[in-house]
Amino acid sequence: MGPVVNEPHRRAPRPRTYNARRRQEAAEESRMRVLATSRELFLAGGYGRTTIAAIARAAGVSNESVYKGFGGKPGLVRAIYEQSLLGAGGPPAEERSDRAQATITDPRELMEQFGRLISEVSPIGAPVYLLIREAAASGDPDMAALLRDVDDGRYRRMLHNARHVLGRGFLREGLTENEVADVMFMSTSAELYETLVLKRGWSAERYGRFMARTLAANLLPDPIL
Template sequence: MSEAVKGSGGVRNYDSSRRRERANESRREVLSRARELLLSQGFGTTTIAQIARAAGVSGEFVYKNFGGKPGLVRAIYDESLLGIADTPAEARSDRAQQTETDPRALMAQFGRFVAEISPLGSPVLLLIRDAAASGDADMAVLLREVDDLRYQRMLHNARQVISRELLRPGLSEAETADVFFAMTSAELYETLVLKRGWTPERLGRFVEATLVAQLL
């Protein structure tokens, strides 16, 4: 009798695990379809109903998991910051800052991170910026939040490299953070990649050269 109960419990656990995995797959599909539609159609034009239909889920599922379009955009942006490797880009960046002893090699690494992350995150930031400029209050709040978080991350980077004495003497944390902040801006990606046709790799090399010139 106890074996039967144990067995049925195992089945229940398996069913619960499968439901969670299906829900996670559906969330990933929603984010993928939302990204496609929002970036191709714009924030104001795209509806939750369109996204749900494209992802094969209900509108209720989207609202329950993401809380509407602003929540979807935030989730898409956060996902973009992970990069394309198995290890999140932020963790890889921290590891490089903690272990790299050659300042020029570290600036090259920063450039490669920009080349990797910008094609994913910058279009979403530009979407947020344009929606905020059109008068959407939720997106204006989101724009301030993501800009502040990005600056805080750049300040974190600045503190790490200054503490290891990898930069030119006399640079302050604020000055260094400002340079990092400018080099990771969506507007730089927009100007050089979207408007001037640079590849992300060329952008990354430009970022590396600028960081070397400004910080070393």
């Protein structure tokens, strides 16, 4: 029997590094691409005529991934609308609104900030709201339910704002929180944006200044002359 020859020690193969962060980033990039593509196609072609297959193809993803991520067309529209409420960038618009309500000491300056936020969010959110309204009017039950949810959510937000601003002591004496919320609800409506900007051609900036004056005229005490 010949001598035993020891084989060179073989290192166990290192496990492949699993880059969870990169995977999450890629998933978020894909999600944002699907949302951007969906928004473009829905607003161009309407809710009924736009298909998941067309969205997936344009976004470079599979149909299954769209269904898995959003649950179909109603979920996509809801996600697009909720995304629009964040504003045009930076901290979410609601967060900036809350900060302004907590820190601004001049009531008219606060109304101006509300107007600026309205002019920022409305061009993004109003077209999606109008898409939902049109689909609901066509008889789509999912869009009718979404329209109710969107309106209810926006009113709850305006009631939150009303309570906060009333608590600061900024507003005209005798106003109730529901009266204040109603004025704010009207001022953030897609229908008003549709009338003045989409139909009459106002700029978003002019619209925001008008809404700031409207809020001030209806909510703040009359200036002392």
